[in-house]
Amino acid sequence: MxxxxxxxxxxxxxxxxxxxxxxxxxxxxxxxxxxxxxxxxxxxxxxxxxxxxxxxxxxxxxxxxxxxxxxxxxxxxxxxxxxxxxxxxxxxxxxxxxxxxxxxxxxxxxxxxxxxxxxxxxxxxxxxxxxxxxxxxxxxxxxxxQQKKQRELLDQHGGHEQILLKVTETYDELVAIENKINDLKINEEDFESTLTLLNYQIEELNKLAIEESEYAKLSEEYKRQSNSKYIIETCHEVLNELSESDNAISEKLSRCQNKINELCQIDNSFKNIPNLIETSLIQIYEAKSEINNYLNGFNTDTSQLETLEGKINKLNELARKYKTKPEELSTHLNLLMSKLNELENSFEVKESLKQKKEELIEEYNILSKKLREKRIQTATVFTRKITEKLHELGMTGKLEVKIEALTDDKPRPLGMDNITFMVSTNPGQPLRPIAKVASGxxxxxxxxxxxxxxxxxxxxxxxxxxxxxxxxxxxxxxxxxxxxxxxxxxxxxxxxxxxxxxxxxxxxxxxxxxxxxxxxxxxxxxxLSQTERVNEIARMLAGMEVTDESLANAQKMLALK
Incomplete structure (x- = not known):
């Protein structure tokens, strides 16, 4: 093989x-x-x-x-x-x-x-x-x-491989650019309206100075302010229980500490207990100090409560408007800002891609025109050679290559030409597409x-x-x-x-x-073997009755191959 x-x-x-x-x-x-x-x-x-x-x-x-x-x-x-x-x-x-x-x-x-x-x-x-x-x-x-095959034969004969490759590569680049433009999913008609809407939404959310965990902090402060009376009263009750009454916990612990100290004089086994009680007293005094500090810093301004309530209501309203949770408004704001940035960038990218597309179309048109010129030149020589060869093969007609420029301006991977082999099988007959004229x-x-x-x-x-x-x-x-x-x-x-x-x-x-x-x-x-071939060719020469002469002629024909 x-x-x-x-x-x-x-x-x-x-x-x-x-x-x-x-x-x-x-x-x-x-x-x-x-x-x-x-x-x-x-x-x-x-x-x-x-x-x-x-x-x-x-x-x-x-x-x-x-x-x-x-x-x-x-x-x-x-x-x-x-x-x-x-x-x-x-x-x-x-x-x-x-x-x-x-x-x-x-x-x-x-x-x-x-x-x-x-x-x-x-x-x-x-x-x-x-x-x-x-x-x-x-x-x-x-x-x-098939016109596809006819185009291939013409290009092969003309050696158009390099220019054809450039046309195809430019076409592929053009398709890739168009796909990128389509992937951006934006057009000039809705760009401005989308841009305006995003800017409005971002400004609306920015007015509230929304930060991460903002809603949780506001809710916590509102809860505190709305319960201020109860908080203050309860703190005073606790302070009173801890140290501000005769029956306060601190007074009771002090008395207990004195009694344990007396027992220590009798039995040394109680020696660690006074220190434990002392620790409890210290913690009570620290708790009392924390509560007093809290009360001293506690703001019971009614207007602040109204401000908090108004802001929380506004956040809830915006959350419903943007179909999200109040605590996720900060995330939504970041998302809108990201969309705005992407929109602005995509428009710039699209404009750049459109410019590149125009350059590629111009390059494609130049290359496809050069390819057409080469095809026309090749067709002249190709037609003459094929017609001469057809005459050698007993056909008296002629073959021509019809090259028509496509007029729809839509780029194609193999050029902008419609190529058809036209044939006239006998003198005087009009040229027609090869598929409609030629016999088997x-x-x-x-x-x-x-x-x-x-x-x-x-x-x-x-x-x-x-x-x-x-x-x-x-x-x-x-x-x-x-x-x-x-x-x-x-x-x-x-x-x-x-x-x-x-x-x-x-x-x-x-x-x-x-x-x-x-x-x-x-x-x-x-x-067939060689001998059998001689017999078969002799049959083809003489018909059913093979003669010595036909056998001799068959041997001669095979020898001349």
């Missing part, structure tokens, strides 16, 4: 598809040809690849009474960066250089798709298939009629011409040319075969052909035969 290939179809396994029972085909690098009589099932192989790469499925394709059809394609994808990116996006692991794609279609219409045994949506097969294989011909999967064989030959002209040293995906030899013969068929073989030096080529001139140019040859046994029809596909 050539290690330089970045996309190589190595195996195709088909079960119960149309008239195919079971089929397991191994493919090699280079050019593989498939031959066989009309109706043998050659196109079914192409259909199978289309299905495994995401084409729409019809339950009528399921063989006979089988409940399902099952198709598996195995690709060698070493160093295929695009495939690896898509696998990572799908969170699919790839531990080696092989990629397994499987599609199961059931009679009830259900379809299941898998990549490396991981279930995926059918669209994933289409996405990853773009980097694996290209089908040229009258087939649902062919990409040549013409699409194949146009694809071949483009690939020959665009072929680079770097290998691309595998390619299938179906009906490439339709309506041609003789020297043109020889040219087609040689061009396909040339293309296969750096790419894996598959060709379904009816012409011996094309079949003889292959490196690998499969014969497709339809057999009927016990009223059951099935397709058999066999890889």
């Amino acid at each position: 050539k290690l330089e290939y970045i996309a190589l179809l190595t195996q195709l396994i088909i079960n119960d598809l149309a008239i195919i029972n079971k089929l397991n085909l191994d493919f090699k690098p280079g050019m593989t040809v498939l031959t066989g009589e009309t109706g043998a099932g050659k196109s079914i192989l192409i259909d199978a690849l289309g299905l495994v790469l995401g084409d729409r499925a019809d339950t009528n394709i399921i063989r006979g009474d089988s409940e399902k059809t099952d198709i598996t394609a195995i690709f060698y994808v070493k160093d295929n960066v695009d495939v690896n990116k898509k696998l990572n996006a799908l969170e699919i692991e790839s531990s080696n250089d092989e990629l397994f794609i499987r599609r199961t279609i059931r009679k009830d219409g259900r379809s299941r798709s898998y990549i490396n045994n991981t279930p995926v949506p059918n669209q994933a097969l289409k996405d990853i298939g773009e980097n694996l294989i290209e089908i040229y011909g009258q087939h649902a999967h062919h990409s040549l009629s 064989g013409e699409l194949s030959r146009i694809g071949l011409a483009i690939q020959i002209i665009s072929s680079k040293e770097k290998n691309r995906s595998a390619m299938i040319f179906d009906e490439v030899d339709a309506g041609i013969g003789g020297s043109v068929a020889e040219i087609v075969g040689k061009l396909l073989n040339t293309l296969s030096k750096n790419n894996q080529i598959f060709c379904v052909t009816h012409l011996p001139q094309v079949a003889s140019c292959g490196d690998q040859h499969y014969l497709v035969v339809k057999n009927t046994i016990s009223d059951e029809t099935y397709t058999k596909v066999t890889e």
